[in-house]
Amino acid sequence: AQKVTQAQTEISVVEKEDVTLDCVYETRDTTYYLFWYKQPPSGELVFLIRRNSFDEQNEISGRYSWNFQKSTSSFNFTITASQVVDSAVYFCALSGPWNGGSQGNLIFGKGTKLSVKP
Amino acid sequence: EAGVTQFPSHSVIEKGQTVTLRCDPISGHDNLYWYRRVMGKEIKFLLHFVKESKQDESGMPNNRFLAERTGGTYSTLKVQPAELEDSGVYFCASSQEEVAGVDGYTFGSGTRLTVV
Numbered sequence: 001a002q003k004v005t006q007a008q009t010e011i012s013v014v015e016k017e018d019v020t021l022d023c024v025y026e027t028r029d030t031t032y033y034l035f036w037y038k039q040p041p042s043g044e045l046v047f048l049i050r051r052n053s054f055d056e057q058n059e060i061s062g063r064y065s066w067n068f069q070k071s072t073s074s075f076n077f078t079i080t081a082s083q084v085v086d087s088a089v090y091f092c093a094l095s096g097p098w099n100g101g102s103q104g105n106l107i108f109g110k111g112t113k114l115s116v117k118p
Numbered sequence: 119e120a121g122v123t124q125f126p127s128h129s130v131i132e133k134g135q136t137v138t139l140r141c142d143p144i145s146g147h148d149n150l151y152w153y154r155r156v157m158g159k160e161i162k163f164l165l166h167f168v169k170e171s172k173q174d175e176s177g178m179p180n181n182r183f184l185a186e187r188t189g190g191t192y193s194t195l196k197v198q199p200a201e202l203e204d205s206g207v208y209f210c211a212s213s214q215e216e217v218a219g220v221d222g223y224t225f226g227s228g229t230r231l232t233v234v
Contacts, residue, residue, distance in 0.1 A: 004160075035222060043230075044121075045161075045209065047222030091161065105151065105163040105174060106223070 002027045004094050006109035013082055014117050021077045021112045023092030029053075033095040034068065034075045035106065040088045051075065082116045089113045120144065122226035124210050130232045136198040139229045143192070143212030149173075150193050151213075151223065152185060156206040164208075167193060200233045207231070 003026040013019045025034065036048040049059060051068050059066045063080045079086055093106040123142040131137050143150045152164040164183070165175040169190035178185070182201070187193040197204050207230050211223040 037222075037225070042227065043127075043207075044227040045211075045225035047224065050222050093161075105166055105177070106153070106161075107163070108153075108161040110158075110160050 002029075002032075002094055002107045004092050004107055004109035006090075006092055006112050008112045009110070010113045010115070012115045012117065015084060016081050017116075018078060018080050019082050019114065019116075021079075021090050021092075021114065023075045023077065023109060025073050025075065025092070025094045027073075027094060035093040035095065036066065036075075036077050037091045037093065038088045039091065039111070045091065048077075079114075082114075084116050084118055087114060087116045122210055122212050122224050124208075124226035124229050126229060127227065128230045128232075130234060131200055133202055133233055134199045136196065137200055137231060139195045139197075139208050139231070141193045141195070141210030141212075141226060143210070144224055147212035147214055147224075148190065149213045149215070150187060151211040152193070152195055153209040153211065153225075154206050155209070155228075156203070161209065164195075197231075200231075202233050205231055205233045 005024045007022055032053045034051045037045040038048055039045050049066055056068050056070055065078045067076045089111045091111045092109045095106050125140045129137055148169050150167040153161050154164055155161040163177040165178055165185055166173045167187045170187050182197055184196045207228040209225050209228045211225045213223045
């Protein structure tokens with residue numbers, strides 16, 4: 001069965017600190033996609049990144065970076081020099097492949113609530 | 119471009135009543151998904167429409183939940199009769215591709231349903 005584990009329920013940091021949000025996934029599929037979403041206080045889920053299972057190259061986007069390691073089934077998310085506006089709940093998610101009844105639906109972790117204090 | 123819109127943003131109803139949630143996807147998105155987050159739990163998949171057809175409804179909890187997507191545009195999710203355990207946040211998402219492309223799925227802000 002597919003599963004996503006975000007072991008950190010809440011993290012609190014002081015502004016300008018670096019912070020890493022962990023995500024570990026389980027799947028038997030060889031083709032899959034991993035996602036990170038941000039949920040700010042306004043409630044919507046904001047897409048941050050999608051990574052497919054054949055692309056282990058790390059990604060950097062401004063202060064955000066993602067480390068995908070198939071050997072450990074992890075897809076960790078690092079925020080460098082955190083800011084108060086980064087305060088939100090962050091969700092890691094796994095998508096199934098194109099076949100069967102799991103076409104495109106997402107399996108989410110429980111989320112990590114990040115609080116960045118000034 | 120307008121995003122995914124959900125109505126209402128909040129709803130408080132009594133046990134046994136009926137509630138209908140609405141989702142307007144991004145125009146042109148054939149794929150529409152419903153998800154639910156019960157307090158303290160993961161966000162869980164409910165069902166997936168491709169245009170007006172139900173592609174996958176394996177996540178629907180029971181027959182008190184009925185989803186429709188008339189004409190392949192907006193979708194409604196009706197809960198009848200509502201039970202206490204139905205309380206949570208109901209999210210809708212849409213995408214052009216079945217497995218969301220580089221832009222991911224676009225989610226709405228959710229409807230917070232409270233059954234008392």
